[in-house]
Amino acid sequence: MSHGSGGRASAQLIEELFLRHLDNDLLRRGDDSAQFGVPAGRMVMSTDCHVISPLFFPGGDIGALAVHGTLNDVAMSGATPLYLAAGFILEEGFPLADLERIVAGMAAAATAAGVPVVTGDTKVVEKGKGDGVFITTTGIGMVPPGVEIAGDRARPGDAILVSGTIGDHGVAIMSSRENLEFDTTITSDSAALHTLVAQVLGAAPDIHCLRDPTRGGLATTLNELARQSRVGMRIRESGIPVRGAVKSACELLGLDPLYVANEGKLVCICPAPQAAAALAAMRAHPLGGEAAVIGEVVEDPHHFVQMETTFGGQRIVDWLAGEQLPRIC
Amino acid sequence: MRGERIRIRGTVQGVGFRPHVWRLARSAGITGDICNDNEGVLINAWGDSQALEEFVEEIETRKPPLAVIESVERQPQPNDIDAPGNFSILDSGAGAPLTAVAADAASCHQCLAEARNPRNRRAGYPFTNCTHCGPRYSIIRAIPYDRANTSMAPFAMCTNCLAEYYEPEDRRFHAQPNACPDCGPQLWLEDVDGNAVGELRNADALARAAALIASGHIVAVKGMGGVHLAVDACNAQAVDTLRERKRRYRKPLALMARDIAEVRRYAYLDWTEAKALHSPAAPIVILRRRDAHDDLAPGIAPGQDQLGFMLPYTPLHLELMRHLRGPIVLTSGNLSEEPQCTDNTDARERLAGIADYLLLHDRDIVNRVDDSVVRVTAGHLRTLRRARGFAPGQLALPPGFEGADGVLATGADLKNTFCLLKDGYAILSPHMGDLEDAPTQVDYRRAIALHRQLYAMEPQLLAADMHPDYHSSHYARELAASADLPCAEIQHHHAHIAAVLGEHGLPRDSAPVLGIALDGLGYGDDGGIWGGEFLLADYAQSQRIGRFRPVPMLGGNLAMREPWRCALAHLWSVDDWESLAGRHAALECIAFLREKPLDTLRQVAAKGINSPPSSSAGRLFDAAAALLGLHREEQAYEGEAAMALEAMALRAVDGVEQAYPFELREAQALVEIDWSTVWPALLEDLAAQVPGETIAARFHTTVATAVAELAQRLMLQHQLKTVALSGGVLQNSLLASQLQARLAAQGHRVLMPEQIPCNDGGIALGQALVAWAQQG
Ligand SMILES: [Fe+3]
Ligand SMILES: [Mg+2]
Ligand SMILES: [Zn+2]
Ligand SMILES: [Zn+2]
Known part of the structure; x- marks a missing residue:
């Protein structure tokens, strides 16, 4: 891809490429904006920028990830996502074939999720001013009436659920980026969670919080929620689902899976009496087969997230300001 | 007139x-x-x-x-x-309190004599005390230190006790915890279901508890600063059961003996050590074991040549020991790593799965105080854990710090203590423990609040470790942000060294010293992981002028738990590791390492995946221990491998003076000790079947020689006269005494930690001093 004299030609090429893959009525119309009607209720909007290395990894690529990330942010309010917008920043010289793969990945993810990309933009920056490709996606959706989900609604006594195994995405990305060989290939869990959310909401309509534990992992998400809701949390190490391969990779690398990123999991906090129904609904969904109740919300002026370890201790699972750094003197 | x-x-x-x-x-x-x-x-x-x-x-x-x-x-x-x-x-005046809250003290000989005298009204009474002894800090809720502000408040004194209390000629004049069997706290025995055993009280309950211990039971004993677990130290099965239930698998267990003579049966004892055992602080004293084949249970201190003994420090313990024929294990009442239980309900809940019986009393322990631990190295008493008997203690600050005030230093994360500066004094908290443990951290925050109240201290300046993710630093930053106060972030090893300077009273404007920190690890100025450091330091400043050559800490924290990772990282620092490994393929340690996924680990090291370069001295000792087969796969507690290496070295008989080759090298703006030449020589010794004891001793000699040599070079280069040593690795007595001897022989003034722990228990004092000195 070039810039300058050939700019017009390549811009056209790119436009066609997008249209070919992401084709839908609104996008094809070619207006500066997409116009659509919406049902009554509260509208939700979320945006996310995606930078990742490598661009292609076991279980996905940056295109699919950009769709999933934003759809999930929308879905964590309990909303049904309706439309997506995508902005691309490409570095001059980025292989067109790679771009095509990424856009195809994005299209496949959007189609599978049933949410079209209805508007977008592309800019090319000089070589050295970007890192291959950056993608920003924006999503909008509608919250059905009666659904009240927010980060400050966790209450003492609530149950804490997680929709499946944790750490898959982060370990998959790291091993593919750093060329680490493990016995089995670890695949990212990148997936759109809105149908899972809809199913769980059907079974447990009084859900208090939903959040996807992406960067910073489960530990960071729980701390955010504890602080927002001004409560404490107690989780049990033995109850947290971790895939065997992820566990052994983490054991070799000395990483704590609690802090490793996920892209297809959610944390759900609901009143204890609805926990069993929420769990059953998750497990009935293809993305929630390994869902589990991992602990409960408690009263705690310090807002600690603490974990009962397999040795019976109560470990504080704190926020990390930076990387996982050794702290034992 | x-x-x-x-x-x-x-x-x-x-x-x-x-x-x-x-x-x-x-x-x-x-x-x-x-x-x-x-x-x-x-x-x-x-x-x-x-x-x-x-x-x-x-x-x-x-x-x-x-x-x-x-x-x-x-x-x-x-x-x-x-x-x-x-x-x-006159009665106490009102106003803000400033003087120290005294530490708890072991029974004085007069109180012990009374409790032992069958004709005394306090015969066998476990809570006998006077103004010269007994609880203080452990019972105080607020100041002023009056009975109403202690957990003695519910016990109204009888006429006899009141008479003593108001009689200036009496030893118990104004003794706030004054008590007797008629009016004071009572002791009883119950089973784990909460049923009282035989309605026994005080001395009778103690006699029965002793009988239960003698017959192999585990008895929880609520004492002065916490609840302990007691078993017969000579009953192997009882000791194993205790370890199993407490999930404390290998860490040595502390012992209580009835008297010095009994201690002497099991351990060598010099005058300084005997004096420490008998002191008002009555700490656990780490002693050299006489005979590894004595009648103590093998599970007491596996793999160690030392025993930790204390003597009865209350009439309760004295009366218990009087009925027993040998020493008992007296270890903190908790699951491993948790804080010691202090209250009855908590003890019943948490110790139900560990103890068979509970010996409880109705005087609340307001503030947990663990047993202190001391050890004599090269003739000096060194405190390893400052708690009961020492804390809270105040330390007068050196010249130049007279105005130091309003500083709260939150310490480090392991072996945590915190420190306040108030009116030219440092107030040192008791040992708190590992802040990653939730109950410990709750207790820590409570203790900080209590100290602020006891000393009427509103912090104006916070001091914390520079580590981005120490719990103690998070807490300091939170406090600072909520009160809009400055928070000084102090480099870990600068704090270690400043604590030594402060303890030895070096004036604030003294010339810089050479600070040598031999440590597990700490966060460095440059974001690296430090631990073998040579600092040009005074209170306000420190500059790294020498270090151990860094090697990757393979797997971060995991490198501490799994010493083979340290061995691997150090072997990879050898220029031609492949041919070295090939030459020694037959060695058991090399074969062991070959079983690991070396290709992946090599990538991990090369790319620095959760493997920061670290100059840690602790990990260097772990590497050597792992090569010698000591806790190679995993160590159960911090320092286990290094302690085993020291114990092994102490058993060496000859050839110990020979050091392995090392190199001092200029690297950037500092001088490095490169250990990579040590390993081929050490493997050569292993291959030649030189006894492990000799290799361990040579390794110690090597480290002492290299550190002293680099110290000498830096002292000359920077024209320094004083060298201060600290860091957790100095808990290794053999290394500490070798270093002290070598540095002193070079003609330097050598400062080592004595009252303040060389481990992270000493960090808080250093942080406070640095923060104040930097403030100008
Ligand atoms: Fe340290
Ligand atoms: Mg977002
Ligand atoms: Zn006394
Ligand atoms: Zn009385």
Whole structure:
């Protein structure tokens, strides 16, 4: 891809490429904006920028990830996502074939999720001013009436659920980026969670919080929620689902899976009496087969997230300001 | 006739100071009064010049056992005040308290004698105490230190006790915890279901508890600062059961013996050590074991050549031990890593799965205080854990820090203590423990709040470790942000060294010293992981001028738990590792490492995945221990491998003077000790079947030689005269004494930690001093 004299030609090429893959009525119309009607209720909007290395990894690529990330942010309010917008920043010289793969990945993810990309933009920056490709996606959706989900609604006594195994995405990305060989290939869990959310909401309509534990992992998400809701949390190490391969990779690398990123999991906090129904609904969904109740919300002026370890201790699972750094003197 | 106002500062409240002065005044014919106030004790005294001089001298020389006099200031009385006719004790004045809350103290010999005397009204009474001994800090809820503000409040004194309390001639004059069997706390025994055993009280309950221990049961014993677990130390099965239930699999267990003679049966004991055992702090003293094949259970201190002993420090323990024929294990009542239980309900809940019986009492333990631990190295008493008997303790700060005030230093994360600076004194908290443990951190925050209240201290400046993710640093930053205060972030090893300077009273404006920190690890100025450091340091500044050559810490924290990772990282620092490994393929340690996924680990190291380069001295010892097969796969607690290596080295008989080759190398703006030449030589020794003991000893010699050599070079280069050592690795006595000897032989003034732990228990004091000094 070039810039300058050939700019017009390549811009056209790119436009066609997008249209070919992401084709839908609104996008094809070619207006500066997409116009659509919406049902009554509260509208939700979320945006996310995606930078990742490598661009292609076991279980996905940056295109699919950009769709999933934003759809999930929308879905964590309990909303049904309706439309997506995508902005691309490409570095001059980025292989067109790679771009095509990424856009195809994005299209496949959007189609599978049933949410079209209805508007977008592309800019090319000089070589050295970007890192291959950056993608920003924006999503909008509608919250059905009666659904009240927010980060400050966790209450003492609530149950804490997680929709499946944790750490898959982060370990998959790291091993593919750093060329680490493990016995089995670890695949990212990148997936759109809105149908899972809809199913769980059907079974447990009084859900208090939903959040996807992406960067910073489960530990960071729980701390955010504890602080927002001004409560404490107690989780049990033995109850947290971790895939065997992820566990052994983490054991070799000395990483704590609690802090490793996920892209297809959610944390759900609901009143204890609805926990069993929420769990059953998750497990009935293809993305929630390994869902589990991992602990409960408690009263705690310090807002600690603490974990009962397999040795019976109560470990504080704190926020990390930076990387996982050794702290034992 | 002359009048004076005499101001005395120090630990002078709650230790029988006023009645003592009252007695001296009466015998010297001095009139006037004495009262406690917010600065200590204030005496108004009248008498003739000669009598006044003698009176003041007597106060200073014949003070009560627990009193510590920091300063005596004398001023003439204003002329318009007339001398009163007698000498009286006034009630405590109001106002902000400033003087120290005294630490708990072991029973004095008079109280022990009373408790042992069958005709005394306190015969066998477990809570006998007086102004010279007994609980203080462990029972205080608020100041002033009056009975109403302690957990003795619910116990109204009987007429006999009250008479003692109001009689200035009595040892129990104003003894706040004063008690007797008629009016004081009661002790009973119950089973794990909460059923009282035989309605027994006090001495009878103790006798039964002793019988249960003797027959192999685990008995929880609520003492002064916490609940312990006791078993017969000679019953192997009981000790194993205790370890299993407590999930403390290998860490050595502390012992209590009935007297010095019993300690001597099991361990070598010199005069300093015996004195420490008998001191008012009555700490656990780490002693060299006499005979590995004595009758103690093998599970007491597996793999160690040392035993930790303490003596009974309350009449409760004395009475218990009186009925037993040998030493007992007396270890903290908790699951491993948790804080010790303090209250009855908590003990019943948390210890139900560990103890068979509980010996409880109805005096609340307000503040948990663990047993202190000391060890004598090269003739000096070194505190490894400052708690019961020492803390809270105040330390007068060196010249230049007179105005130091309003500083709260939150310490490090492991072996945590915190520190306040108040009016030129440092107030050192007792040992808190590992802040990653949730109950410990809750207790830590509570203890900080209590100390702020006890010392009427509103922090104006916070000091914390520079580590981005220490719990203690998070807490300091939170406190600072919520009160809009500055928070000074202090480099870990600078704090280690500053604590040594402070302890030894180096004035604030002293010339820089060479600070050598031999440590597990700490966060460095440059974001790296440090731990073998040579710092050009004073209180305010520190510059790294030398270090151990860094190697990757393979797997971060995991490298501490799994010493083979340290061995691997160090072997990879050897230039031609492949051919070295090939040459020694037959060695068991090499074969072991070959079983690991080396290709992946090589990538991990090369790319620095959770493997920061680290100059840690602790990990260097772990590497050597792993090569010698000591806890290679995993160590159960911090320092286990290094302690085993030291124990092995101490058993060496010959060839110990020979050091392995090492190199001192200029690297950037500093000098590095490169250890990579050590490993081929060490493997050569292994291949030649040199005894492991000799190899371990040579390794110690190597480290001591290299550190002393680099120290000498840096001292000359920077024209320094004083060297200060600290860091957790100095808990290794063999290394510490070798280093001290070598550095002293080079003609330097050598400062080592004594009262302040060299491990992270000493960090808080250093942080506070650095933060204050930097403030200008
Ligand atoms: Fe340290
Ligand atoms: Mg977002
Ligand atoms: Zn006494
Ligand atoms: Zn009484």
